Amino acid sequence: MTAGFVFNEKPLRIDSGEGPYLYGEDGTEYLDAGASYAVTPIGHSHPAVVDAVTEQAQSLTYVQGSYPMDVRDRLYAQLSALAPGDISKVWLCNSGTEANEAAIKFARSATGRSKIIAAQRSFHGRTLGALAATWKQKYKQSFEPLAGDFEFVPYGDEAALEAAIDEETAAVLLEPVQGEGGINPAPDGYLERARELTTDTGAALVLDEIQTGLGRTGSIWATEQADVVPDILTTAKGLASGFPMGATLCREWIADAPGNHGSTFSGTPVVCAAASATIDVLTEQALDDHAAEVGTTLQEGLVDAIGDDVRDVRGEGLMIGIEVKRGANRLLPTLALEEGVLALPAGRSVVRLLPPLIIEKHHAERITEAITAVIT
Secondary structure (H helix, E strand, C coil): CCCHHHHCCCCCCEEEECCCCEEEECCCEECCCHHHCCCCCCCCCCHHHHHHHHHHHHHCCCCCCCCCCCHHHCCCCCCCCHHCCCCCCCEEEEHHHHHHHHHHHHHHHCCCCCCEEEEECCCCCCCHHHCCCCCCCCCCCCCHHHHHHEEECCCCCCCHHHHCCCEEEEEEEEECCCCCCECCCEEHHHHHHHHHHHHHHHEEEEEECCCCCCCCCCCCCCCHHHHHCCCCCECCCCCCCCCEEEEEEHHHHHHHHCCCCCCCCCHHHHHHHHHHHHHHHHCCCCCHHHHHHHHHHHHHHHHHHCCCCCCEEEECCCCCECCCCCHHHHHHHHHHEEEHHEEEECCEEEEECCCCCCCCCHHHHHHHHHHHHHCC
């Protein structure tokens, strides 16, 4: 299998990275406004992560999860303390799609039901269970049949959600801000209504914070802005600064249900060290508050500069989408090669910005200048 089967490789080769910048093999500097899909929230090769990984690797690189160890226990405690409300149980895995797979299994086990309700334009992963909860057909068409008993409703439509949920529903699975679907924040009151409906019917509310979590939207979890506590919350991407890790955080009634789940690489020592160091930096530097402040500067600057030339600029914190009038993918190579700014698509019409949470206002201004030059 060639790399091209999985990735469409970009026309530049990356050699190194530091802070919010990546460097090509020829030394060209790129301001990373995508953070490789939000994976480097505290920047590339942060010294705290490098030191933690180096120290742990010199001590122990791997032991299976059934053996308790300090570095894993510390991460459990950190995630439990960060989790919203009374969520206290932590399952560690290797990716966001695995975290969502676990969430689906846990919800079905805890409720004894099978139906999963997800949203149109959702994206929850590429393995068969998480893929079944993903909306876009292009991701699914080569791999069907997928897992069954999944139903989709329009995102943000409270009446459609109420009509779909019933006594056979195991879970409602939603993103607080849709990422791949176009950077669509939940309308006011939508997550609150989803919480009411799931509570009334005994279903689990599962919030996918794989992209929105850990400060990205201006609070540690996007769900905090709606004052909603789910039954299961999933996170990944920026959790370990580029080392492979996901987590499924659960309330006790979910975690205490019968069932069997496992993973060989659940909470490996080196990756736990990276995640623990990442959380330390995020919390000690209050990067969620920083993301809210700089994100406002960036979004307002984009509206002022290109508001009349695009369909919309929307988002929360440092998760921003620019809906353009022409295909987003056509703009990104020019943005990278001529302006030195790396961004991402979100569907065919949205340029997605997910920069490291450490960027300052001058970085936001540079991103605005580059996008303005390309769009106008």
